[in-house]
Every structure is written in structure tokens, then in C-alpha cells.
Amino acid sequence: MRLAGTIFPVIAVIAGPAFAADLAAPLTAEVVLTDVAGGTTDTVLPGQPFGIDVTLTDAATGGALKGFVLEGWIRPVSETDAPCVEAARAFRATRRIPTGGIDLNGIVLAGFNEDGSFGLADPRLDLATANMLAAGTLSATPDLVVADRATQRLIAHLPGQDGLVSVGLTGDVSEIALPAVGGTLAALHVSDDGVIWLGGTGPEGRGVMFHAPGGDEGTPVRFGTRVGGMADAGEGEVFAWAENGFAFLDASSGRVTASGIHASASNAAGIALPDGRGGVVRLVASLAPGGASAHIVFADTPTDGVSVELAAPADRIGISPETGMILVWNADGAVSFIDPATTALAGAVALNQGIGDAVFAGEAAFLATADQSGVTVIDLGTVAVGQAPTLREVRLAPRDAEVTTRPGALLVPLAPSPQVLAVHAASYTGFVIDETSSMGDAPPMTAVRLRGGRPSAVAVLDRSFRETAPGRFNTRAVVNEGGPHELVLTTGIGGMSRCFRFDAQGSAKSAFSIPVLTVDLGVPSLSARAGQVLNVRLLDENGASVALTDPVLEMTHIQFGWRATLSADGLDAGGARFIVAPPVPGHYAVTLADATLKGVEIRATTIEAKQ
Known part of the structure; x- marks a missing residue:
């Protein structure tokens, strides 16, 4: 049209x-x-x-x-x-x-919490009374989450469960049935045109599978060992690796564009870079077992590649999409740099704190401390043999000794901007850091509150032109x-x-395949005190009450993260009775679940507790 x-x-x-x-x-x-x-x-x-x-x-x-x-x-x-x-x-x-x-500007920040709840927030509304766009609860905490810009939704994998879960921008949850997906999955990715890529499919986790929006799917690669990881390689391609090999695949069609073997790899990264002549150069970097050396190979050339001895043993490796610089690090804070042009060690630094995660944005690398207290920004343009690279320390918040999240869960790039979002779980806050950030002891000025629970993973969905x-x-x-x-x-x-x-x-x-039910609380507000009766009904699209059998009410303070899960104190033909005790004044998100209700979407609501 x-x-x-x-x-x-x-x-x-x-x-x-x-x-x-x-x-x-x-x-x-x-x-x-x-x-x-x-x-x-x-x-x-x-x-x-x-x-x-x-x-x-x-x-x-x-x-x-x-x-x-x-x-x-x-x-x-x-x-x-x-x-x-x-x-x-x-x-x-x-x-x-x-x-x-329907907003077509900025990003939506999706926070998935340790208790299985999730919230969708608009960072532009963070100075308003609330930034929440939607909230809900999944049956488990996701182990993998990605944003699907093509279909404007979040896609998650729940540990131990087949298939995937889709979360829309209104908080609606639905299942994506994929029989080949087992309960354990190594990686999840979505291409720009909405093709879902899954690494580690099949009984032994050796397959790399794609599922297109039109229903086409296939498994173009099966490694000899379990898939170790998979990620966007740039230039419309996906990179997947296992202990014994790697492959580049066209992100839209699933066609294998290049592949090779490792003697043995404990970790690997791959990227496709434009060659200046309308083609691409595919660079692969992998770590040998024990992490004492890295192996560098250009997948499009028939060579065995080059092994590079590292300044310190490493367990993680990554490649900057912007510069091609190879970054190798370990959990103790030792970092090595490999120049792809010379396939030689270009320098090394030792940070004074352990590294929990690292990502790239613009011409910088962002390394989060293991305790989420700060982020070190490394200007990759200053990496050179014989000179120290430029490091900028960005302080976030007090140290958190309870961090247990996986890499990539709470440090995410904000592409196409040269920025990242670093989440401090204990304070329910995400900090926006750019490649020139240097704040000393002060945290970044740009931050967004994550409401509803302690975050275990975040994903960023871009709505903008x-x-x-x-x-x-x-x-x-x-x-x-x-x-x-x-x-x-x-x-x-x-x-x-x-x-x-x-x-x-x-x-x-x-258009929607599932009926939508609405939570009705019957009163416009509550008091901030214990022992109040709340009569809750679940209404269908015609305003009629839906019978409840085993209802569970969840109240969450939108600002402070307080949460209570309540069982019904009694049932009647029109709904359920709950005894609630909002501890402080403010607005609360209220959701209702009933295990006997299948194939429906339940829309949450809000209520204010007054002094």
C-alpha cells in the first residue's frame, strides 16, 4: 500500500x-x-x-x-x-x-525478574509517575530473552520447557510451538526480518535451527558436539560455534555461507565485516582449552589460521562489530587485545575488579564488574602495541554480592546508538552509558527504574524509525x-x-487468537494499611464475570518493587475475596492468575493506596 x-x-x-x-x-x-x-x-x-x-x-x-x-x-x-x-x-x-x-519512537525496555514476573517500561516516561507500559507473569524465569523488532515482541525460552514464549508490547503472552526445541537451549537470536534462530536444538543439543515468520523452518547445521553459542555476525548473517567447528549462515534464508572446524574450542566469536568491494570478510576467533592461546582464522580463505599466545589465560572472547578488534578476558579482570590486521597481540590490561560481562557499542568495549558496581569503558581506537589503551571507569552503585545472572543478561547494547544499558539488580536500576562516559564516583545521569521485582535479564526493543x-x-x-x-x-x-x-x-x-479478560477491583483506591478486603472480579470482553476456581492475586508497588502474592480468602459466583495490606502509599500493579483458566490473556490493572 x-x-x-x-x-x-x-x-x-x-x-x-x-x-x-x-x-x-x-x-x-x-x-x-x-x-x-x-x-x-x-x-x-x-x-x-x-x-x-x-x-x-x-x-x-x-x-x-x-x-x-x-x-x-x-x-x-x-x-x-x-x-x-x-x-x-x-x-x-x-x-x-x-x-x-501506537508510539513509533524510542525504545521499550523489557525486564524479566527472578520470580517469573516481567514488566515493559518506556524510559522516556521515567520522570513521570510511572514508566510501566505493561506487566505480567511467566510460569518460570527465562534463561534466554531476545527482542524481535520485526514483529514488535519479546521472545523468551523457559528452562526445561519445549517451545518458546512470546510477550507483546501490551503484555500479552502466547506460546510459539517448536517441537524440535528441547528444555535446554544454548542460544537464541532473531534476525531483522523476524527469523528466529535457535542454537542447541535436538536431543543432544547439536543443531542450529531457524523458524521464519511464514512458518518455514529447518536445521541447516548439525555439529559433532553440543552447540556452544550463537550470535548476530553482522552483514545479515548469524555465527554459530561448537567445540569442533563453526558456521556462518544467511540470517534470512538459513543458507550456510561459510564453515570450518576447530581442533578444540572452549569459546568462540565470529563476525562478518564489509571488504570494501561489496563483499564480506568473515573473521573467527576461538579460545583453546585452558585459554592460554587464541586461534584466529578468516573463514573465506583456505588457511589454518594463526595461534596467538595471550598475556593471561582467558575464558571469554568477543569481536567488536565496529573495529574488528578481538577482546579476550577472564573473570579475574585480565584483558588481552588482538589486532585482526596483524593477527598479533596488540596489548593487555589488568583491571582491579573481576569481570562479569562485556559487550561492544560504537568503537568501545564495555566491561561490567562481577558485582555490578561499575563499568570500565575501553576506547578500542587507542589500543596499540607499546601503549596503554584509554580506560574510563564508570561508577554505578554499591557492590552486590548476590549476582548470579548469566553473561548478556544485564549488560546490553542500545544499537544503533553507541551506548549500553548496564543494570544494577539490587537497586532495580538500568544506567545508560555511552562510549565517552567518565563519571568518576558519580553514577551516570541517564537511568531508568525497573519496577516489579529483582531483574534477572533485560531486553531492548527499538520502535523508532x-x-x-x-x-x-x-x-x-x-x-x-x-x-x-x-x-x-x-x-x-x-x-x-x-x-x-x-x-x-x-x-x-x-485478530487475536486468545480471549482477553480484565481484572476489576471494584474500588478506585485503597488505604495504606493492613487487613483490607478487596473483592476482585475477572471480566470478559462483554463485561460478564468469569468463574474463578483457584485465583492468586499479585500486588506490586510500581515505584519501590514491593510485591505480595495472595491466595483467595473466599469465593463467590461473581469473583474472589482477598485480604490485602499495601504497606506504603502509591500506585500498585495488580494481576490475577487462575491455574484453571487456559488459553486466555488476563490484562493487569492498577490501584492507588492513599495515606
Whole structure:
């Protein structure tokens, strides 16, 4: 579906006709709606993801435009809607979209907690009364979580369970049935076009499997030993490794693009880098058993590679997507650098604290301490033989002796920005750190509260428009109901705005495969004291009460992380009675579960406890 129009400047003309004549030529915008596979579509269904491609050109010259930041949202059409230009002006002033709109800006931060609960937060709302977008509970704490930008959801694997779990931006939970996925999985990844990649499938965990949005799936690689890991390799490829070999695969089709064998590897990393001639160079770095040396090989060349002796034994290895620098480290804080151009040791440092995790963003490496008290930022551009690299110590919070999370769970890149999010679990806080951060004893100024429980993993879902080429932008969206909608676009203050109308077919009820139930508390507020009776009902989409058999109520203070799980004090035909004791004033998220209710989505609600 193509929607085209002219975007006029959002500027109040106050100087008369001469000033108006001097205004820059307007932009021409074309909007194309696409399906998940990227093909143009005329059908938008509620609850089903679709793509939005926007092209901005100069109306006078037809040339592509550079330097614009595109923002927007989708709103159901209503008689009370403000005109397009006024709506865009209000958004730029408040940074909020109207109630009922679908935000296409910024990120959603998903926090999965040690007790199985989860919360979805908008960091831009962190200075408001609450930043929560949705909350819910899974049957177990996930061991692997990834964000699926193509379908605007989070995908998780629960230990000991077959298949995967999908969590939508409204908190809706559904199962993704994949029979080949066992209870133990080594790695999980989702490509830009929504293909799910699973490492460690099959009875012995030797398979690498893909599952495409259209239902196609396959296992293009089976190693001779259990899969050790899998990750995005860049340039549209996935890298997977086992003790005895490695493979690069096309992230969309599953085709093996390169493969090789290790003599024996305890850890490995691989990356595909552009070669400057329209092709790619595939670099693989692996650790020998014991970690005394690293083996470097270019997968596209018929050589045995090079072994590099390390400054100290290591157990982890990684490659910077931006610079290609190879980083090798151990839990005690010893770090070695290998230059891919010379395949030789380029330097080493010893940090004064143990390393819990490390990731790359921009031209820097970010190494989190094992106790989550801080992050060391290493400028990879300063790594050279004979000189010490530039290190920046970023203090986060007091040391936490109870950290038990796996690598990659609480330190995540905020791509495409050169930033990372480092979570301090004990304070329920995520800190945003960029590649030039250096705060000394003060924590970073940008932080977001994670509410609802002690986090064990986080994932970041990008909703914003990404510039794929000069003047070309793309994002994905999901609408919640049928009927006419408007896509509102703006290029910023003093910039330009335009609305595009499209229709969503059907209704939300027909698009979702599971019925939605709503928690009704019967009262607008509570008191912050013990011994209060709360009569809770579960309502269907027609407002009728749903019979409860074994209800469990969960109350969570939105700001402080206090949580209580309560069994019913009594049942009646209309619902259940609970004795609640909110300890302090504030807003509480309230969820209800009943083991006898299958195949339904239960929407949480909130209530305020007053002094």
C-alpha cells in the first residue's frame, strides 16, 4: 500500500507574503506499508505486525534528503482528533502521544525478574509517575530473552520447557510451538526480518535451527558436539560455534555461507565485516582449552589460521562489530587485545575488579564488574602495541554480592546508538552509558527504574524509525483494533509534519487468537494499611464475570518493587475475596492468575493506596 503526499513546513508565517515566498521548498513523502517479509501489502490486520517504509525527497529536485530525524505515531481516526499539524506540535512539546495511539519512537525496555514476573517500561516516561507500559507473569524465569523488532515482541525460552514464549508490547503472552526445541537451549537470536534462530536444538543439543515468520523452518547445521553459542555476525548473517567447528549462515534464508572446524574450542566469536568491494570478510576467533592461546582464522580463505599466545589465560572472547578488534578476558579482570590486521597481540590490561560481562557499542568495549558496581569503558581506537589503551571507569552503585545472572543478561547494547544499558539488580536500576562516559564516583545521569521485582535479564526493543539510506526510513508496528487509522509523521521542531490515512481490516477480537479478560477491583483506591478486603472480579470482553476456581492475586508497588502474592480468602459466583495490606502509599500493579483458566490473556490493572 503506497500513500504519498507533500509535507508542509510547520512554521507560523508572521512576516507577510515576502517571508512566505522565501520558505524552503516542501518535502514530498511516500509511505509504503509492507508485510513481515518486506513485500508491499494492502491489508493491515489488528494484532499482526506490518512494516512502514517512508521516503522523503525534495519536492523541487526529487533528490534524497539527509540529516532528518523522523518521528511519528499511529492513532485511530476519531472526530475529536486534533488537526495533524497541531497534534505534531503537541507531541514535540510534551514528548507524549495521545491516549490510544501506537508510539513509533524510542525504545521499550523489557525486564524479566527472578520470580517469573516481567514488566515493559518506556524510559522516556521515567520522570513521570510511572514508566510501566505493561506487566505480567511467566510460569518460570527465562534463561534466554531476545527482542524481535520485526514483529514488535519479546521472545523468551523457559528452562526445561519445549517451545518458546512470546510477550507483546501490551503484555500479552502466547506460546510459539517448536517441537524440535528441547528444555535446554544454548542460544537464541532473531534476525531483522523476524527469523528466529535457535542454537542447541535436538536431543543432544547439536543443531542450529531457524523458524521464519511464514512458518518455514529447518536445521541447516548439525555439529559433532553440543552447540556452544550463537550470535548476530553482522552483514545479515548469524555465527554459530561448537567445540569442533563453526558456521556462518544467511540470517534470512538459513543458507550456510561459510564453515570450518576447530581442533578444540572452549569459546568462540565470529563476525562478518564489509571488504570494501561489496563483499564480506568473515573473521573467527576461538579460545583453546585452558585459554592460554587464541586461534584466529578468516573463514573465506583456505588457511589454518594463526595461534596467538595471550598475556593471561582467558575464558571469554568477543569481536567488536565496529573495529574488528578481538577482546579476550577472564573473570579475574585480565584483558588481552588482538589486532585482526596483524593477527598479533596488540596489548593487555589488568583491571582491579573481576569481570562479569562485556559487550561492544560504537568503537568501545564495555566491561561490567562481577558485582555490578561499575563499568570500565575501553576506547578500542587507542589500543596499540607499546601503549596503554584509554580506560574510563564508570561508577554505578554499591557492590552486590548476590549476582548470579548469566553473561548478556544485564549488560546490553542500545544499537544503533553507541551506548549500553548496564543494570544494577539490587537497586532495580538500568544506567545508560555511552562510549565517552567518565563519571568518576558519580553514577551516570541517564537511568531508568525497573519496577516489579529483582531483574534477572533485560531486553531492548527499538520502535523508532531507522534511516536505511539517505531520506529512507523504516519501522514496524502493530495496531490493536480495526477501522481507519492515521500515521502521523514529523521531522522535529521547526520541521515538517504530515498525516497519512489507512484502514485496518477486521477487529481486534478476530485478530487475536486468545480471549482477553480484565481484572476489576471494584474500588478506585485503597488505604495504606493492613487487613483490607478487596473483592476482585475477572471480566470478559462483554463485561460478564468469569468463574474463578483457584485465583492468586499479585500486588506490586510500581515505584519501590514491593510485591505480595495472595491466595483467595473466599469465593463467590461473581469473583474472589482477598485480604490485602499495601504497606506504603502509591500506585500498585495488580494481576490475577487462575491455574484453571487456559488459553486466555488476563490484562493487569492498577490501584492507588492513599495515606
